[in-house]
Amino acid sequence: MNLVTSIVVIVAIGVGAxxxxxxxxxxxxxxxxxxxxxxxxxxxxxxxxxxxxxAHKSIAASRPVRGEQFVGWTVHYLIGxxxxxxxxxxxxxDWLREPTLIPPLLVGVxxxxxxxxxxxxxxxxxxxxxxxxxxxxxxxxxxxxxxxxGLGLYVSALVVSRIVH
Numbered sequence: 001m002n003l004v005t006s007i008v009v010i011v012a013i014g015v016g017a018x019x020x021x022x023x024x025x026x027x028x029x030x031x032x033x034x035x036x037x038x039x040x041x042x043x044x045x046x047x048x049x050x051x052x053x054x055a056h057k058s059i060a061a062s063r064p065v066r067g068e069q070f071v072g073w074t075v076h077y078l079i080g081x082x083x084x085x086x087x088x089x090x091x092x093x094d095w096l097r098e099p100t101l102i103p104p105l106l107v108g109v110x111x112x113x114x115x116x117x118x119x120x121x122x123x124x125x126x127x128x129x130x131x132x133x134x135x136x137x138x139x140x141x142x143x144x145x146x147x148x149x150g151l152g153l154y155v156s157a158l159v160v161s162r163i164v165h
Contacts, residue, residue: 001093001096001164005164006088006093009088009096009160009164010081010084010085010088011081011084012156012160013084013087013088013153013156013157013160014077014080014081014082014083014084014085014153014156015077015080015081015156016152016155016156016159016160017080017083017084017104017108017149017150017152017153017155017156018076018077018079018080018081018149018152019152020148020149020151020152020155020156021080021145021148021149021152022036024144024145024148025037025145034141037145038072039069039072039073039075039076040068040069040072041059041060041068041072041123042071042072042075042076042119042123043065043067043068043069043070043071043072043073043074043075044059044062044064044065044068044072045059045062045119045122045123046065046071046072046075047065047066047067047068047071048062048063048065054122055121055122055124056122056123056124057124058123058124059122059123059124060124061124079114080149083107083108083111083149083153084153084156086107086111087103087104087107087153087157090103090107091103095157096157096160096161096164096165097161097165098161099154099157099158099161100154101154104150104151104153104154104157105147105150105151105154106150107150107153108146108147108148108149108150108151108152108153109143109146109147109150110146111146111149112142112143112146115142116128116129116139116142125138129142
């Protein structure tokens with residue numbers, strides 16, 4: 001596979017997995033009443049970084065940033081693509097010929113480290129959502145989201161592998 005094809009494959013898998021995670025968020029909201037993540041708050045957090053502010057007491061209480069919804073959703077999808085690249089870097093491109101379930105699940109669940117130790121503390125929720133009203137529920141929801149993302153990596157890789165190979 002040449003470089004351009006590799007990049008297209010990684011982008012397709014990352015975007016596909018992120019779409020699966022977002023669809024899960026819609027289903028979860030409709031069936032369980034669990035609110036979908038507000039990626040505008042991620043955009044707000046990112047938007048404050050060029051001004052030197054990386055941590056907030058409460059991102060919701062912080063000053064809004066122009067275009068925060070767009071920035072948040074864009075970053076959300078770019079992170080999905082980065083995690084797809086991480087998966088391929090770990091398992092190697094030959095995995096795409098016949099994708100298996102365990103590697104993307106491990107990567108999906110493993111990526112929960114980023115929100116637990118970077119995003120949530122930076123946005124004022126504490127390490128692993130320790131400052132939220134119900135930390136254990138928030139942790140379980142994060143783990144579920146990342147598990148579903150891992151499933152999305154697998155399903156997207158299956159689809160892409162059928163097209164490319």
